[in-house]
Amino acid sequence: MTAVIFEQQGAVARIILNRPEAKNTLNAEVFVRLNEAWEEVRNNDAIRVAVITASGEEDFCCGGDLGSVIPLWTGARQPQNEIEEKLLADPMIVDRVMLKDRPLHKPVIAAINGRALGGGCELLQATDIRIAADTAIFGLPEPKSGIVPGAGSLVRLARQLPYAHAMKLLLTAEPVDAVTAQQMGLISEVVSPDQLQARANELADIVAANAPLAMQAIKRTVLESHTLPWEDAFKLEMEQTGAVMMTKDAREGPRAFKEKRKPVFKGE
Structure with a gap:
């Protein structure tokens, strides 16, 4: 059974964490396969949006596999197979999996079916639209184990949420439910579990x-302008706006409106 399922349906890619028996935790295979999935989304021009979700009804992702990948990184055990060797040979793979080293400019939707803890909560911070089942739980429990949530949360969370909400999640290490997470601004919508995938697919x-x-x-402008001075940020906005205005798609949209039909965008 593969630890990450990758599917493409037209312009939509679906990435499914597939270790429900292990709380969909991140082991060597998940890191390697998820990195490959992001690269396919990035490089495949036919893919316009990605949905990331997980198998099972209880867990989206409960972080790193403490009994597997953590001892591997600390040297407490040696790699047992080619996948684990590949993980150890690529020190930047975590940054790429969490979309830190190479930001992905295509939209990503998270369909959060259950607990998103530790690295799982950090992973969803790399997504753009976040739909959660009302049974989902969110948290960054790392300080309870003497470590920090250093796969993106120390930088992203206080930029994505109001400061006080971000620091409450980071410093208490206490989990919050889906409704609270939405009120904080961590997620976009809360739906019943039976509606989760349909709603995520609808948005995709x-x-x-x-x-x-x-x-x-x-997406590129939002990500890259976030910490720029206003003058530089508006300059970037104008550069990106001007580039889009020169595309064939920018001409197709108004033409389709005038002709009372749906536009056919080709990414040109």
Whole structure:
């Protein structure tokens, strides 16, 4: 059984963490396969949006596999197979899996089916639209074990949430439910578990129908301008806006509106 399932349906990629028996924790195979999945999304022009979710009903991802990958990194045990050797040979793989080293400018939707703890909560911070089942739980429990949530949360969380909410999650290490997470701004919507995948797919179809170069320019500008001075940020915005305005898609949209039909965007 593969630890990460990758599916493509038209312009939508679906990435499914598939270790429900192990709380969908991140072991060597998950890191390697998830990195490969992100690269396919990044490099495949036919893919316009990705949905990341997990198998099972209890866990989205409960962080790193403490009995497997952590001892591997600390040297407490030696690699047992090619996948583990590949993980150890690539020191930047965690940054790429968490979309830190190479930000992904295509939209990513998270469908959070259960507990998102530790690295799982950090992974969802790398996504753009976050839909959670009302049974989902979110938390960064690392300080309870003497470590820190250093796979993105120390930088991303206080930029994505109001400061006081971010620091409450980081410093108490206490979990919150889906409704509280939405009130904090950590997630976009809360739905019943039986509606989760349908809602995520609905949003993916909506995003995929938009002009792909426009979507990528929007995300790129938001990510890259976030810490820039206003003058530089507006300059970047104008550069990206101008680039999109020169595309064939920018001409197709108004033409389709005038002709009273749906636009056919080709990413050109």
